[in-house]
Amino acid sequence: MTLTPFYLILTIANIVFFTVLYLLVPPLRDALSREDQFMENLTTILFLETFFVGLYATLKLPNKQRRKLYLAIPIVGLLGFLSELSFGERIFYFEAPEINGVKIDAVHDFLSVIYISWYHMPNRNAVALAVALIFGTILFWNRRYFAFNNLQKIFQNFFPSRFVTAAVLFSGMGLIIDLEIVHHDFLFFLEELFEMNGGLALLFSAFAIQVERKGYFVRTQKQLAYSQNLVGVTSILK
Incomplete structure (x- = not known):
């Protein structure tokens, strides 16, 4: 089974499983929905694994440009890991700073600060409409980059992009x-x-x-073998 179908099956299965578990087994609800419990600890482990696996795989890439691009994945994994640990606040017993009454002990807390600032802003609906119009205009003028064919090419040429997209969507809904x-x-x-x-x-x-x-390595080996065979045939013809 290839990576994408396996991911889809695993994702659908865990969503169904944990949802049924939450609804049908009330004693487990705290473990599935509270901080420092099973679900959050599982998330922490996944982010930490992302950092190590992503860093190892990225540093082994022969393509320098892709190495720089994909380095963002383990970095985000590390940030996610630290964020789930509240950047060590509960481990090292320090007090996280507050902005607008929001304790900044995770990356996503900055979004809460923005939301609270907007909520208490005069004429906030007008501001929201203006921001929406600006983003809408930007998207409209760059719509060709978001065309289905272009997105399909990105997903094909940059294999991790499909999973990064899923990560952004899930994280966005959580935020x-x-x-x-x-x-x-x-x-x-x-x-x-x-x-x-x-x-x-x-x-x-x-x-x-x-x-x-690994795919790049296999292609390189095939190209090398082809070149060697071509050189051999040329030598015979001479």
């Missing part, structure tokens, strides 16, 4: 829930579930670097 616009216990579970799947997708992007590296 939106983390803003606590709506309060419900089930949403806390969904936040942890989405964050965990964001970590899982990022880990698969690290695996994809390894697959791409």
Whole structure:
């Protein structure tokens, strides 16, 4: 089984499994939805694995440009790992700083700061509309880059990109829930579930670097063998 189908099966299976577990086994709900519990610890492990696997695979890439590009994956994995640990606040017993009443002990807390600042801003709806129009205009003028054919080429030429996209989508949904616009216990579970799947997708992007590296090695070996055969045939003809 190739990497992409395996990822899809694993993702769908874990979402169904953990959701059913949360709904049908109430005693496990805290473990699946609270900080420093099973789900968050699993997310932490996934981010840490992403860092090590991604760093190893990236440094082994023969293509320097791709090496620089893919280095972002283990870096994000490391940031995710540290973020899940509150940057060591609970380990080293230091007090994280606050901005607008929000404790900054994770990367996504900056989004909460932005949301709170916007919420208390005069004419916030007008500001939101202006920002939406600006982004909409930018997307419109660059729409050719987001065409299906271009995205398909990106997914084909940069194998990890499909998993990075999934990681961004899952993490984005988790971030939106983390803003606590709506309060419900089930949403806390969904936040942890989405964050965990964001970590899982990022880990698969690290695996994809390894697959791409091996594919490049195989192609190089075939090209080398072809060149040697060509040289041999040329020598015989001479």
